[in-house]
Structures are given as structure tokens and as C-alpha cells.
Amino acid sequence: MGWLRDSPPSLDRLGLDAAPVRAAPLRLRPERAWAGHIPFAFWLAATLRPRLFVELGTHTGTSYSAFCQGFRALGLETRAFAVDTWRGDEHAGHYGEEVHAELSAFNAAEFGAFSTLLRMSFDDALSRFEAGSIDLLHIDGLHTYEAVRHDFESWRPKLSQDAIVLFHDTNEFQPGFAVFRLFAELAQTCPHFEFLHSHGLGVIALTPQGADRLRGLLRPAGWRPFSFSRRRLIMESEVRNHFAALGSALQA
Numbered sequence: 119m120g121w122l123r124d125s126p127p128s129l130d131r132l133g134l135d136a137a138p139v140r141a142a143p144l145r146l147r148p149e150r151a152w153a154g155h156i157p158f159a160f161w162l163a164a165t166l167r168p169r170l171f172v173e174l175g176t177h178t179g180t181s182y183s184a185f186c187q188g189f190r191a192l193g194l195e196t197r198a199f200a201v202d203t204w205r206g207d208e209h210a211g212h213y214g215e216e217v218h219a220e221l222s223a224f225n226a227a228e229f230g231a232f233s234t235l236l237r238m239s240f241d242d243a244l245s246r247f248e249a250g251s252i253d254l255l256h257i258d259g260l261h262t263y264e265a266v267r268h269d270f271e272s273w274r275p276k277l278s279q280d281a282i283v284l285f286h287d288t289n290e291f292q293p294g295f296a297v298f299r300l301f302a303e304l305a306q307t308c309p310h311f312e313f314l315h316s317h318g319l320g321v322i323a324l325t326p327q328g329a330d331r332l333r334g335l336l337r338p339a340g341w342r343p344f345s346f347s348r349r350r351l352i353m354e355s356e357v358r359n360h361f362a363a364l365g366s367a368l369q370a
Contacts, residue, residue, distance in 0.1 A: 139164075139364065141191065144228060145183035146368060152258070152286060154316030154365030156184040161361075163188030166282060166331055168196055168253035174240050174269055175259035176200040179221040181286070185256070186229040198233040200225075201243040240269055247276045258286040263296035270300065280327035289318025309336035311354075315362040316369065 139157045146153060163185055171189070173182045182200045189196040204218035218237065225233055236243050240259060255277060257269050266285070277283070288301045289312070301320040304310065309329040313319040321336065323329040329336050335357065337346075 141187070143180075143184055143368065144187050145179060145224065147178040147180050149178050150180065150369045151317055152181040153368040154362065155181065155286075155313065155319050156368055157364035158313065158319065158361045159184040160188045160191075162254070162282075163194070163196075164192055166254055167192070167194055170247075170252050170278075171196055171198045171254045171256075172247065172252050172273075172276075173198075173200045173256040173258065174202075174273070175257065176202040176204075176221070176235070177258075178217060179224065181256060181258065183224070183228070185254075186225075186233050189232070190229060196232060198229070199236055199243075199246075200233070201236045201238065201240055203239060204237055241272060244272060244276070249275050250278050252276045252281055253278050254282050254284070256284040256286070261287050261290070261295045261297050263299050266297050266300050270304075274324075277324060279325055280331055281324060282328055282332065283322045283324065285320040285322070287317045288312055288320040289314045305337075305339070305341065307339050309338055310341075311336050311357075313358055313361060315358070316365055 139161045141160055143153075143156050159181065171185055173185070176182045179200070182198070186198050189198065202218075204215075204221075205213075218235075222235055225235055236246065252273070255273060257266060257273075259265060259269055270283070270285075285297050285301050287295060287297045289298065291298065297320070298318070301310070301312065301322070304320075304322050309323045309332075311321045311332075313321075321332070323332060323336055337354075
């Protein structure tokens with residue numbers, strides 16, 4: 119575990135106060151379940167600078183547009199893809215054609231040079247991507263255990279050696295929601311971190327190379343209470359509180 123830092127950096131060294139973190143989002147829809155994580159999306163874009171970003175489950179585009187805004191603001195050459203049927207499901211609800219039409223127009227106007235909306239199932243989209251090509255994957259589809267595990271396992275071969283995977287709704291425990299269960303399983307073998315606000319957002323690195331890109335933020339695999347120093351636990355609390363405070367204003 120030598121690739122994980124025992125003494126985590128301060129908030130300043132993590133760059134949590136960098137300008138992109140506090141940028142005003144271009145897109146905020148009435149459905150704001152993800153809005154509280156927009157500042158972290160900006161920070162992650164600046165920290166990872168991914169070559170290829172894929173989101174599974176986009177709905178009205180709050181999260182996807184935040185990442186795209188970050189990529190553009192930073193002048194990155196990231197290619198971005200959103201995959202969704204835009205018909206809804208039992209958790210997101212079902213909706214009409216206007217949702218896809220409005221997002222498609224917005225995406226074309228703002229991010230058309232590097233962003234593509236793929237209207238299809240997650241499984242059908244797999245053939246569009248080469249093995250080992252995706253640097254940042256955000257999974258936010260159907261939240262049953264079987265569905266989210268299938269999504270993760272299906273897309274895992276498409277991930278690059280230093281990829282980071284995000285799971286939304288890790289802190290949601292309503293009947294039928296089981297992202298928390300998969301995240302807990304992965305946390306036993308993968309470096310990870312979890313934000314608890316805005317229904318929860320889990321961050322997973324599958325390799326030492328991936329963990330190194332978020333050095334100081336991720337917990338080591340198999341983390342247990344009391345296995346870290348007081349300094350580390352204080353840092354984690356500060357990070358969570360920092361992003362929760364920034365995000366709370368976007369959910370009003």
C-alpha cells in the first residue's frame with residue numbers, strides 16, 4: 119500500500135479552493151438530486167484531466183453538463199459521452215421526449231465540439247468504446263443492486279489503467295436502492311471515498327495508478343474505523359463539509 123499517502127495533504131494542497139470549484143454552473147434543472155456535487159465535479163475535472171469521460175444515466179443533464187463545463191473551462195481535449203434512453207425508469211420516473219430534446223439542444227450549443235449524447239441502452243453503447251479507453255466513468259442508472267453491478271461489471275473492461283469510477287446515490291436507502299451495497303463491496307478491495315450529501319457520491323479507483331491520481335483523498339481498500347489517525351479523520355470531515363457547503367447553495 120505504499121502508493122497511498124499516510125499523512126494526507128491539507129485542504130490547500132488538495133486544491134479545494136481553486137477557482138473552478140466555485141464556478142457558477144451553466145445548467146441547473148428543477149431535478150437537483152445531483153446538484154450538490156457540482157463543485158466536486160469541477161474539482162475532479164481539474165484534478166484528473168481525463169481524455170475520455172462517459173456518463174451512464176443522464177436524465178436532464180445536471181451532472182453531465184457540469185463535467186463538460188469543467189472540461190471546457192480548463193481548455194482540456196476531453197471527449198465526453200452521455201448514455202441514456204431518455205425514457206426514464208422506476209427510480210428516475212418516466213418522462214416525455216421533451217427532456218431529451220431540450221438537453222440535446224443545450225448540449226449542441228454549449229459543448230457540441232467535444233460532447234455526444236448516445237440515446238441507447240448502456241449495453242448497446244458498449245461497442246462504441248475501446249477496451250481500456252475510459253478515464254472517468256459516472257454510473258447513475260437504475261439503482262437496484264443487480265442493475266448497478268451489471269453496469270459496473272459490463273463497463274469495467276472499458277476502463278483505462280488509471281480510471282476513476284463514480285457512483286451516485288451511495289447514501290440512499292429507500293426500498294429498491296442498493297448502490298450502497300455494491301460500493302461497500304468494492305471498498306473492500308479498492309481505494310475509495312464517499313460524500314454523504316446529495317444522496318451520496320462514491321469514488322472508486324481500481325488500480326494503484328488510479329489511486330495515485332487522487333493521492334491523499336482516497337481511503338485504502340478495506341478501511342476500518344480507528345485505522346486512521348485523528349488528522350486523517352479531520353481532513354476527511356473537512357473535505358466533506360467543504361463540498362457539502364458549496365453544493366448546498368445549488369440545491370436551494
